[in-house]
Amino acid sequence: MEGDECGRFPPEPSEGNSQRGSVASSVTRAQDVLVYLVCDSAVHLCMEGVGCVSVQELGRSVREALHIPDTAMDAFAFWLCSPLLELQLKPKHQPYKLCRQWQDLLYRFTDASEEDISQDEPCLQYRRNVFYPRxxxxxxxxxxxxxxxxxxxxxxxxxxxxxxxxxxxxxxxxxxxxxxxxxxxxxxxxxxxxxxxxxxxxxxxxxxxxxxxxxxxxxxxxxxxxxxxxxxxxxxxxxxxxxxxxxxxxxxxxxxxxxxxxxxxxxxxxxxxx
Incomplete structure (x- = not known):
């Protein structure tokens, strides 16, 4: 899919020997973020401090962009999705950080081969909350x-x-x-x-x-x-x-x-x- 790595978050600047999962070097200026919907469209946001933005903070911006009323805010959640794994995130999670740790999550939660894991890439989706009652x-x-x-x-x-x-x-x-x-x-x-x-x-x-x-x-x-x-x-x-x-x-x-x-x-x- 088009866009930047790690679920359409902007990549970290190159600073030799940086550890995967570290967000210390994330820039604080406003950057573009794409949050995908199931219908293949996306919500385009411009946010500051992307490396530290939580699901709860991101949710407010997405609901505002989609005009979702407060009465239905619990109907949806953020997911990190790839062909190998789909994870629903909690409000306290920081999507950018989890994207940087994606390979570790694949080793933990899947039986995928090392080659498949090395090529897998998640995107950030906004879709139905599995805990929302029918x-x-x-x-x-x-x-x-x-x-x-x-x-x-x-x-x-x-x-x-x-x-x-x-x-x-x-x-x-x-x-x-x-x-x-x-x-x-x-x-x-x-x-x-x-x-x-x-x-x-x-x-x-x-x-x-x-x-x-x-x-x-x-x-x-x-x-x-x-x-x-x-x-x-x-x-x-x-x-x-x-x-x-x-x-x-x-x-x-x-x-x-x-x-x-x-x-x-x-x-x-x-x-x-x-």
Whole structure:
């Protein structure tokens, strides 16, 4: 990924024989920091004393930038994430210092090879707090907060981290389609928009890879894709006619999250394994 080392924090100035993990040489002038969101966008901050900034201090700046109300401040946390490890940070932690100690953490918490560890690099993410109760999510009405939670849930569905049955991933894909296109499109316009945006924006990757077993064998790739498109559009039109008035985005976001809440692994932390 683009940006500086150590989770998009600026690197320390070169001062020969400096020890990894030391932040004594961190400059105190204002520097740029990128905090990534699950949707691959980022919050760009300019902060002083980056080497000593705590999660608690960083959180205030990120919440202000994202317009997150105080009532939902506990819904999110900072994470250091890489292909080898994902760690949720505590309020007292100093992300920059932990970035400098990343290889030590990998040796401690993973069984990765020395070569993989030497090449691994974390980024700083702002995403759902694993300790945040699902029941409190149901009380959130702020559309921006719901959108952040939705983006993360959707990413986990599409990546296959939240395995579910065809009825569930079709219903979730239709909700994503409604959120992107609005509701009430006729079949021709909806199909054209769906094909423009591509199925992988709405359905899990393993489904599109042809893991449908007998279904994929009998119908072939093109037939499978056509069947998935028709199923998705059928579910989309159910959303459109389910209410006398078109559903508001917050209603669709709640519906998506509520469906995910029924999955036993929603809100969990994940650890790689062989």
């Amino acid at each position: 029941c409190k999510e149901l009380q959130i009405e702020d559309e921006g907060v719901l959108k952040l939670l939705y983006d993360e849930a959707r990413a986990n569905i599409l990546a296959g981290r939240f395995p579910c049955d065809p009825d569930t991933w079709t219903a979730l894909g239709a909700l994503s389609l409604a959120l992107e296109l609005g509701v009430g499109l006729d079949n021709q316009k909806a199909m054209a928009a769906l094909r423009e945006k591509k199925l992988f924006s709405f359905l899990p990757s393993h489904v599109l890879a042809g893991s449908g077993g007998l279904f994929s064998t009998l119908r072939g790739k093109s037939g499978r894709q056509a069947g998935l498109e028709l199923s998705l559009l059928e579910e989309y039109h159910k959303i459109s006619i389910s209410d006398s008035s078109p559903p508001q985005p917050t209603h669709l976001l709640h519906q998506y999250l509520n469906t995910c809440h029924a999955l036993p692994y929603y809100g969990c932390a994940f650890f790689g394994g062989d």
